[in-house]
Amino acid sequence: MSIQPRVALSQDFLRNLSRLPSQVQAKILKWAIKFQADPKGNGINYETINAAADPNLRSVRIDQDWRGIVFKPPVGDLYVLLYVDHHDDAYHWASHRKMAINPVTGAMQIVCLESVVEHVSVPAPAQALQVVGLYVQYSDHELMSLGVPEELLLTVRKLVNADELDAVQAELPVEAYEGLFLLAAGDTLNQILMSRETRVDQVIDTSDFIEAIKRAESLSRFVLVDSDDSMTAILNAPLAQWRVFLHPTQRKLSMGPRSGPMRVLGGAGTGKTVLAMHRAKWLAEQPAAANRKVLFTTFTRNLAFDIESNLKSFCPLSVLERIEVKNLDAWVHGFLRHHRYEHKILYNRKKEGADAWACAMAIKPDELGLDEGFYERELEDVVLAQGIDNLDDYRAARRAGRKVILSRSKRDAIWPVFEEYRSQLSSRQLKEVDDAYRDAARLLEEKPESLYSSVIVDETQDFGPQALRLIRAMVAPGENDLFFVGDGHQRIYKRNTASMSRCGINIRGRSRKLYLNYRTTDEIRKQAVALLEGCEIDDLDDGKDDNSRYKSLSHGPAPILESFSGLEQALSKAVEVVNVWGSGQQADSNNLATTCVMAGSQKLRDALAQHFASKGFAISVLDATAADTAPVENIRFATMHRAKGLEFDHVIVVADALLDENMGIDPRLVYVAMTRAKVRAALLQA
Numbered sequence: 215m216s217i218q219p220r221v222a223l224s225q226d227f228l229r230n231l232s233r234l235p236s237q238v239q240a241k242i243l244k245w246a247i248k249f250q251a252d253p254k255g256n257g258i259n260y261e262t263i264n265a266a267a268d269p270n271l272r273s274v275r276i277d278q279d280w281r282g283i284v285f286k287p288p289v290g291d292l293y294v295l296l297y298v299d300h301h302d303d304a305y306h307w308a309s310h311r312k313m314a315i316n317p318v319t320g321a322m323q324i325v326c327l328e329s330v331v332e333h334v335s336v337p338a339p340a341q342a343l344q345v346v347g348l349y350v351q352y353s354d355h356e357l358m359s360l361g362v363p364e365e366l367l368l369t370v371r372k373l374v375n376a377d378e379l380d381a382v383q384a385e386l387p388v389e390a391y392e393g394l395f396l397l398a399a400g401d402t403l404n405q406i407l408m409s410r411e412t413r414v415d416q417v418i419d420t421s422d423f424i425e426a427i428k429r430a431e432s433l434s435r436f437v438l439v440d441s442d443d444s445m446t447a448i449l450n451a452p453l454a455q456w457r458v459f460l461h462p463t464q465r466k467l468s469m470g471p472r473s474g475p476m477r478v479l480g481g482a483g484t485g486k487t488v489l490a491m492h493r494a495k496w497l498a499e500q501p502a503a504a505n506r507k508v509l510f511t512t513f514t515r516n517l518a519f520d521i522e523s524n525l526k527s528f529c530p531l532s533v534l535e536r537i538e539v540k541n542l543d544a545w546v547h548g549f550l551r552h553h554r555y556e557h558k559i560l561y562n563r564k565k566e567g568a569d570a571w572a573c574a575m576a577i578k579p580d581e582l583g584l585d586e587g588f589y590e591r592e593l594e595d596v597v598l599a600q601g602i603d604n605l606d607d608y609r610a611a612r613r614a615g616r617k618v619i620l621s622r623s624k625r626d627a628i629w630p631v632f633e634e635y636r637s638q639l640s641s642r643q644l645k646e647v648d649d650a651y652r653d654a655a656r657l658l659e660e661k662p663e664s665l666y667s668s669v670i671v672d673e674t675q676d677f678g679p680q681a682l683r684l685i686r687a688m689v690a691p692g693e694n695d696l697f698f699v700g701d702g703h704q705r706i707y708k709r710n711t712a713s714m715s716r717c718g719i720n721i722r723g724r725s726r727k728l729y730l731n732y733r734t735t736d737e738i739r740k741q742a743v744a745l746l747e748g749c750e751i752d753d754l755d756d757g758k759d760d761n762s763r764y765k766s767l768s769h770g771p772a773p774i775l776e777s778f779s780g781l782e783q784a785l786s787k788a789v790e791v792v793n794v795w796g797s798g799q800q801a802d803s804n805n806l807a808t809t810c811v812m813a814g815s816q817k818l819r820d821a822l823a824q825h826f827a828s829k830g831f832a833i834s835v836l837d838a839t840a841a842d843t844a845p846v847e848n849i850r851f852a853t854m855h856r857a858k859g860l861e862f863d864h865v866i867v868v869a870d871a872l873l874d875e876n877m878g879i880d881p882r883l884v885y886v887a888m889t890r891a892k893v894r895a896a897l898l899q900a
Contacts, residue, residue: 674700
């Protein structure tokens with residue numbers, strides 16, 4: 215019985231395919247399905263590449279103009295689609311690439327044999343003795359254990375600073391680049407290897423590509439395709455490569471049992487949501503999920519909708535049926551309704567709760583000299599956040615970060631205001647969100663039961679203490695119970711922070727960080743981070759976090775930063791920027807469908823959309839409760855809040871207020887907006 219040949223795709227193949235015109239992509243898809251079905255078929259035209267550095271590379275004719283580059287090892291029935299491009303460009307790519315197996319990790323790697331030494335500055339003879347390589351103290355075996363190809367050891371040993379490492383980043387496998395910059399930042403070799411699935415104690419057969427492609431490091435850039443349906447699914451969404459490829463660190467975190475709650479931190483674009491979705495898939499495949507589902511929850515409804523849509527793209531139906539995706543407010547509403555909860559949840563205090571709040575403000579003690587803003591913040595940051603419902607607890611409450619110091623007598627005078635507010639809400643059958651969370655948690659605690667086998671939480675930084683306590687009550691403590699991903703830099707919904715440990719969630723020994731930004735160029739990332747200068751960032755558990763070790767894998771033009779004396783000037787500049795980006799003067803920007811213009815409010819968003827429409831642009835407004843189904847050629851318009859969780863090639867942020875967390879727009883919100891951009895960004899302040 216003959217063995218069916220195995221076909222695999224490389225990340226480079228999908229990345230380059232995504233850059234081609236749609237009509238060419240359709241042609242290549244049709245050809246690739248035929249190739250997957252029978253790579254030895256009579257209709258597959260292999261051609262020798264005379265200038266190829268690797269004799270095992272072949273060119274495959276797609277049509278007169280387009281060629282695929284295929285690797286066929288001498289041993290094993292494996293065919294790997296490595297690259298696709300115009301005839302001459304494909305041949306040029308193949309002329310300086312070879313396939314190899316790392317002799318330490320066993321990973322299959324595409325090695326670029328172009329001279330990378332030219333990227334490295336060579337010191338003058340008088341300086342030579344003063345320059346010490348970054349990695350001089352590490353052996354060849356240790357460097358290769360990080361993923362450095364054997365052929366690039368000399369190049370790596372010539373590096374003397376971080377800028378030179380960045381200059382050769384494109385030639386290095388992603389795990390090698392990450393490992394090298396973490397070594398330079400002070401991590402130990404053992405710390406880096408422990409964060410991965412890498413084994414360095416095995417004997418590697420450097421000719422066995424069939425075994426090599428199965429290893430975790432290989433799966434970060436190659437995927438075996440076993441059916442026409444798989445090939446179609448992958449090639450129809452080449453831009454969403456996260457559905458197929460996971461970095462070794464992400465792969466390790468997404469799979470395998472955990473002894474208790476786990477938290478993963480990471481800056482914008484580091485793949486936290488991607489990791490969480492793959493974790494949900496792994497958990498749903500376990501026996502525990504057969505009787506109790508995996509809950510995937512997040513803060514906003516639109517983000518939950520996007521997550522559910524993305525899970526459908528790579529989870530089989532049998533697995534998808536075991537995953538429930540719902541934002542927390544929607545979950546609480548359904549849970550309390552099921553338990554015949556008599557109150558309606560109050561989501562907008564200034565509308566539905568305005569009368570109740572006015573009654574409470576009517577009895578505030580004037581002699582204390584505290585304005586209405588003080589009471590509103592005290593309610594949110596102290597009373598609701600800590601679940602305080604009596605005077606004794608308010609007397610003992612922690613008020614960290616509150617500028618006004620309150621004596622016991624002042625607290626005694628203030629408390630009746632909050633009692634009156636809650637009484638007024640109750641008479642109207644209303645409850646504040648945090649109070650509803652607390653009530654839901656109490657219902658669960660009164661009748662302990664595990665509603666789910668596991669709970670996964672995305673955007674953890676947006677949840678307050680009552681939300682975390684509720685999530686803790688949803689599932690019994692134990693193996694694989696809770697999995698959190700988040701980033702304090704992106705806290706945009708609540709000013710108060712929540713400590714996971716003080717909410718009954720113990721993550722000690724089960725906390726990890728992601729460092730590589732796969733979405734945003736380093737130029738955009740650095741400018742977005744600069745906006746946060748002076749902002750104190752927490753790690754979601756009473757510690758501090760920073761951006762010092764985050765790195766972006768891509769580079770591009772510096773963001774446009776301009777300030778204007780009026781909104782009209784900013785609107786005109788926004789149109790000018792889009793015209794330049796879409797004019798064809800920029801090589802990769804002839805499609806404006808990947809452009810989004812963002813604002814801090816719906817009013818400004820709509821004004822921007824109307825202004826662009828008046829200039830003849832096709833536009834689409836992204837509403838908070840709807841998916842993006844607009845024609846691909848339209849420019850998108852969104853609030854900065856709505857854009858969270860999305861990504862675009864080009865982003866323009868128009869801010870009509872100061873970037874100040876107390877006086878204007880929270881810089882964290884602008885940070886989130888700018889880091890939606892993959893290629894270009896502009897920040898226009900009016």
